[in-house]
Amino acid sequence: MSCIVMTEKNKCRQCYSCVRNCPVKAVRVKEGQAEVLVERCISCGNCVKVCSQNAKVIESGIEETFRILNEKKFKVAVIAPSFSAAFKIDEVGRIIGGLKALGFDEVWEVAVGAELVGKAYEELLKMSPLFPIISTPCPAIVNLIEKHFPNLIPNLAPLVSPMIAIGRLVKCLHPGAYVIFIGPCIAKKDEAKEVYGVDVVLTFSEMKDLFNLKNIVINSQEVCSFDGPLPDAVFRGFPVSGGLLQSLKGRVAFSRKFITADGRDAIKCLESIDKGEFKPNFVDILMCRGCVDGPYFKHDNFYTGGERVEKFAFSGIVGDDKRLKLDAFKDIINNLDLTRSFKNKSVKMNVPTEDEIKRILIHTNKFNKGDELNCGACGYDTCREKAVAVYNGIAEIEMCLPYLLTKEIQEKNRIDELNREMSAIIESSYDGVLVTDGQGKILRLNAAFTKFLGVSREDVIGKNTEELEKNRVIYPSITKLVIKEKRRLTLIQQAGKRRLFTTGTPIFNENGEIVRVLINAMDIDEYQSLTKDALDAEKLKRYLEKCTHSGDSRPLHRIVSVSPVMEKLIHLCLRLANVDSTVLLLGESGVGKGLIARFIHDNSPRSKGPFVKINCGSIPASLLESELFGYETGAFTGAKREGKPGLIEMAHKGTLFLDEIGDLPLNLQVKLLQVLQDRELTRLGGIKPIEVDIRIIAATNRDLRKMVEDGVFREDLYYRLSVVPITVPPLRERKEDIEPLILYFVNYYNKRNGISKTLLQEAIDVLKDYSWPGNVRELENFVERILVTSEKNFIGVEDLPQYIKKSETSRQNHCKITVEGLMPLKEAIEMVEKQLLFLARKKCKNTYEMADLLGINQSTVVRKLKKLKDNS
Numbered sequence: 001m002s003c004i005v006m007t008e009k010n011k012c013r014q015c016y017s018c019v020r021n022c023p024v025k026a027v028r029v030k031e032g033q034a035e036v037l038v039e040r041c042i043s044c045g046n047c048v049k050v051c052s053q054n055a056k057v058i059e060s061g062i063e064e065t066f067r068i069l070n071e072k073k074f075k076v077a078v079i080a081p082s083f084s085a086a087f088k089i090d091e092v093g094r095i096i097g098g099l100k101a102l103g104f105d106e107v108w109e110v111a112v113g114a115e116l117v118g119k120a121y122e123e124l125l126k127m128s129p130l131f132p133i134i135s136t137p138c139p140a141i142v143n144l145i146e147k148h149f150p151n152l153i154p155n156l157a158p159l160v161s162p163m164i165a166i167g168r169l170v171k172c173l174h175p176g177a178y179v180i181f182i183g184p185c186i187a188k189k190d191e192a193k194e195v196y197g198v199d200v201v202l203t204f205s206e207m208k209d210l211f212n213l214k215n216i217v218i219n220s221q222e223v224c225s226f227d228g229p230l231p232d233a234v235f236r237g238f239p240v241s242g243g244l245l246q247s248l249k250g251r252v253a254f255s256r257k258f259i260t261a262d263g264r265d266a267i268k269c270l271e272s273i274d275k276g277e278f279k280p281n282f283v284d285i286l287m288c289r290g291c292v293d294g295p296y297f298k299h300d301n302f303y304t305g306g307e308r309v310e311k312f313a314f315s316g317i318v319g320d321d322k323r324l325k326l327d328a329f330k331d332i333i334n335n336l337d338l339t340r341s342f343k344n345k346s347v348k349m350n351v352p353t354e355d356e357i358k359r360i361l362i363h364t365n366k367f368n369k370g371d372e373l374n375c376g377a378c379g380y381d382t383c384r385e386k387a388v389a390v391y392n393g394i395a396e397i398e399m400c401l402p403y404l405l406t407k408e409i410q411e412k413n414r415i416d417e418l419n420r421e422m423s424a425i426i427e428s429s430y431d432g433v434l435v436t437d438g439q440g441k442i443l444r445l446n447a448a449f450t451k452f453l454g455v456s457r458e459d460v461i462g463k464n465t466e467e468l469e470k471n472r473v474i475y476p477s478i479t480k481l482v483i484k485e486k487r488r489l490t491l492i493q494q495a496g497k498r499r500l501f502t503t504g505t506p507i508f509n510e511n512g513e514i515v516r517v518l519i520n521a522m523d524i525d526e527y528q529s530l531t532k533d534a535l536d537a538e539k540l541k542r543y544l545e546k547c548t549h550s551g552d553s554r555p556l557h558r559i560v561s562v563s564p565v566m567e568k569l570i571h572l573c574l575r576l577a578n579v580d581s582t583v584l585l586l587g588e589s590g591v592g593k594g595l596i597a598r599f600i601h602d603n604s605p606r607s608k609g610p611f612v613k614i615n616c617g618s619i620p621a622s623l624l625e626s627e628l629f630g631y632e633t634g635a636f637t638g639a640k641r642e643g644k645p646g647l648i649e650m651a652h653k654g655t656l657f658l659d660e661i662g663d664l665p666l667n668l669q670v671k672l673l674q675v676l677q678d679r680e681l682t683r684l685g686g687i688k689p690i691e692v693d694i695r696i697i698a699a700t701n702r703d704l705r706k707m708v709e710d711g712v713f714r715e716d717l718y719y720r721l722s723v724v725p726i727t728v729p730p731l732r733e734r735k736e737d738i739e740p741l742i743l744y745f746v747n748y749y750n751k752r753n754g755i756s757k758t759l760l761q762e763a764i765d766v767l768k769d770y771s772w773p774g775n776v777r778e779l780e781n782f783v784e785r786i787l788v789t790s791e792k793n794f795i796g797v798e799d800l801p802q803y804i805k806k807s808e809t810s811r812q813n814h815c816k817i818t819v820e821g822l823m824p825l826k827e828a829i830e831m832v833e834k835q836l837l838f839l840a841r842k843k844c845k846n847t848y849e850m851a852d853l854l855g856i857n858q859s860t861v862v863r864k865l866k867k868l869k870d871n872s
C-alpha cells in the first residue's frame with residue numbers, strides 16, 4: 001500500500017507542525033524527519049496544508065494522464081463543483097477549452113454525480129434507519145472510519161461519492177471510456193484506487209501543471225461549455241459544508257437528528273457516536289469545512305469560496321441551456337450501481353503501562369507531574385500522549401522543547417567551558433600559536449606569538465598575514481604558502497631578530513575548502529638553549545656536585561667553588577677541622593666566612609656538638625656580656641631567678657663562631673681572652689668558674705692589625721685569635737667561581753619557588769665580568785631577584801640591570817692582553833701586531849677603517865699587510 005502523501009527528504013525542519021495538525025497522529029518522526037505512516041494516514045491533507053517548508057508531496061497523476069491522453073479511447077474529464085471557488089467564472093469556459101486542447105473528448109461537471117448521489121441518499125433516508133447513518137462523499141471520512149473508528153463501519157451509507165457516481169455514468173454511456181477526475185481533494189486519489197469508477201485523480205494544481213507542460217495558455221483558449229447532463233442547481237452546492245443535507249431539503253422528512261459535522265467537529269462527532277453518547281439519525285460529515293477548505297485552498301478565504309460556489313450554482317455558465325437534464329438518462333440511471341462496501345483497516349496503538357510511560361518521561365527530565373508541561377511543542381497535546389507515541393515508535397524521545405532547551409543550555413555551558421579551557425591551553429602554550437581564516441586573516445594568536453612579533457594582539461587581529469609580510473613584521477608568510485599549496489608546510493620565518501621554526505597546517509571543510517590555517521612557531525634560539533638545557537640538566541647536577549663541598553646536606557650550607565685559590569682554602573679547612581686550633585677568618589663582607597666556619601665545624605669531630613654563632617656587632621654592648629657569659633640568680637635587675645648559661649657555655653663540646661669579632665668591646669676582649677687561655681668562664685654574678693670544651697673560630701671584615709695599632713683591639717687577643725688566619729678572597733679575584741655559583745643559586749631558587757627559569761649563557765658571561773663588590777651575598781641576592789621578578793623564562797643580557805651591563809661594555813672596549821710565559825720582546829710585538837691586523841681586517845671593510853681602528857696611518861696598514869703577505 002503506497003501513501004499518497006510523502007515527505008521530501010531533508011526538506012523537513014523539525015517544526016512538528018504536521019505532527020501537531022494530523023488529526024490521527026499518522027506522522028512518525030525518525031532521525032529528525034517527519035514521515036507519513038500509510039497505515040494510519042486518512043489523506044486529509046492537513047499536513048500538506050500546514051507544512052511551511054513545502055516538504056510534503058502528493059502522489060502525482062500527471063504521468064498516467066499523459067499516458068491516457070495518448071490512447072485512442074474516449075476520454076472524459078470530470079470537474080469537481082468546487083472549481084467555481086478555485087477559478088473565476090469567466091475562466092471556466094476557457095479551462096474547458098484548454099482540457100479539450102489537451103485531448104479530452106468531453107468535460108463534465110461532477111455536480112451531475114452529486115445529483116445521482118443526492119437522490120440515492122433520498123431513497124436511503126426514506127427507509128427511516130434506526131441507527132445513525134454517516135454520509136460518505138468525503139473519502140477522508142471514509143478512511144477515518146475504516147482505520148480509526150472501525151465500530152462505525154456499519155453506519156457508513158453504502159453509497160458512492162459524486163466522483164464515483166459520475167465516473168460510472170460516463171463509463172455506462174461511453175463503454176471503455178477513461179474518466180479523469182479534477183478537483184481540490186487529495187483523498188480522492190485513495191478513493192479512486194479503492195472504488196471502481198474513475199481512472200485518474202488530478203488536483204487543480206496538477207491540471208495547471210498539465211497546461212504548462214503542454215504550453216496551453218488559459219486566456220488564449222476557446223471558451224467552451226460543459227458536456228454531459230446539466231445538474232440541478234442545488235447539487236452544484238455540494239462542496240459547501242452541509243451541501244448534501246441542503247439538497248435533501250423538501251425531499252425527506254427532516255428532523256433535528258439530521259446534522260452536519262465538519263473540520264475538527266467531525267472527529268468529536270464520531271467519537272461521541274462511537275461511545276454511544278450521541279445518536280443522530282443522519283450525519284452529513286466532511287473532514288474539511290467543505291471541499292472549499294481543502295489543501296488546495298490553503299491561501300484562500302473559506303467564506304468567499306463558499307459564496308462563489310453558491311453564486312455559480314444558480315447562474316451557471318454559457319451553454320448550460322443547451323444541455324439535457326439528468327432525467328433524459330433515466331433508463332441508464334435506473335440500472336446504475338451507486339453502492340459500495342467498506343473494509344475494516346483498523347490500526348490500534350499499543351498501550352504502554354504506567355511504568356513504561358514513566359520510564360519514557362524520565363528520559364526528558366520529567367520526574368513528576370509538575371515536570372509535565374504539556375506545552376504541545378512536540379506536536380502532541382500532552383507529554384503522556386507523546387510518551388505513548390514514543391512507545392509505539394512514531395515519535396522520538398528528544399522531541400521535547402523544554403528538554404532540548406535545557407540540554408542546549410547545558411551543552412552551551414559545556415562548549416563555553418571547553419572553549420575557555422582551549423583558550424587557556426593555547427594561551428599558555430610555550431610555542432606561538434596563530435589561527436587565520438581561509439584567506440589568511442588573523443583570527444587569534446597567543447601571548448607567545450605576540451612576543452615573537454613584538455606587537456600587541458589588537459595590532460594584528462583582523463589583519464591579513466600578507467600585510468605583516470609586506471611590513472616585514474614576519475616573513476615569509478607561511479599562511480600564504482599553505483593556502484596556495486593546500487598542504488602542511490614547515491619553514492623558517494624571520495620575526496625581527498628572531499628566527500622562528502614554523503609549521504602551517506590547513507584545516508578543510510567537507511567541501512575541501514580551507515577554512516582555517518593553524519600556525520605553530522618556536523623561537524629557534526630559545527629552543528636550542530632549551531634542548532641544550534634539558535640535555536645539560538643531568539650534566540649540571542653532576543657539575544654542581546663536583547663544585548660543592550660540604551659536611552652537611554643542607555643546600556645553603558654547601559660551599560660552591562672551582563677556583564684553585566678556593567680549592568686550596570677548602571683543603572686547608574679540612575685539615576684544620578681535625579684539630580682544635582683557633583681560626584681567624586678574614587675577608588670582605590659576603591665572601592663566605594660564615595659558611596667556611598660552619599664547613600670546618602661540620603667536618604670536625606665536633607660536628608655532632610652545637611655550632612653557636614655570635615654576631616658581636618649586632619648584639620647591643622650592654623647585653624653582650626650576659627649573652628656571652630651567662631649569669632647567676634639575681635645577678636642584676638631583670639635577670640631570671642634561676643640564672644642563665646651564656647652562648648659560650650652553650651657551645652660546650654661544639655664550636656663557637658665569633659662573627660664580626662672586630663666589633664667586640666674592649667672590656668669583653670679581656671674576658672674572652674681568659675676563656676681562650678683557660679677554657680673556663682665565670683657567669684655574671686657568679687664566683688665558680690665553669691669549664692668549657694669549645695673550638696673557637698672568629699671572623700671579621702675589618703683590618704684587625706690596624707685596630708691593634710690604633711689601640712682599639714687588644715694585641716694579646718689578636719694573637720690568640722689568629723693562630724691560623726685564613727683570608728677568603730673576594731669574588732672578583734676568583735671569577736671562575738661565578739658561573740658555578742650562578743648555576744647553583746638558579747637551581748636552588750628555581751626549586752624553592754617552583755619555577756623553571758634559565759639564565760642564558762650570554763647573560764652569565766656578562767655577570768662574570770661584574771666586580772661583585774658585595775661578593776657571593778650580592779650574587780646570591782641578585783640571582784634570586786632576577787628569577788622571581790623576570791617575566792621571561794629565558795633571561796638574556798637585555799634583562800640584566802644597566803649597572804651590570806656597563807661593566808660588559810667597558811670590557812669590550814678595553815681588551816686585556818695576558819702574557820703567560822717569557823719570550824723575546826720583538827717576537828711578542830710581532831705576534832700581537834699580526835693578530836691585531838687579522839682581527840681588524842675581519843671587522844673592517846677597507847684599510848682606512850682598519851687604520852682608524854688601530855690608530856695608525858692607512859699607508860702603515862697597507863705596508864704592514866704587504867709585509868705579512870710576503871712573509872706567509
Ligand SMILES: Nc1ncnc2c1ncn2[C@@H]1O[C@H](COP(=O)(O)OP(=O)(O)OP(=O)(O)O)[C@@H](O)[C@H]1O
Binds near residue numbers: 560587
Ligand atoms: N662559596 C659559596 N658557595 C655557596 N654559597 C656561598 C658561598 N660563599 C658565600 N655563600 C653564600 O653567600 C652568603 C654570604 O655568606 P657569608 O654570610 O658566609 O659571608 P660572610 O663573609 O660571613 O659575610 P659577612 O662578613 O657580611 O658576615 C650566604 O648566604 C652564603 O650561603
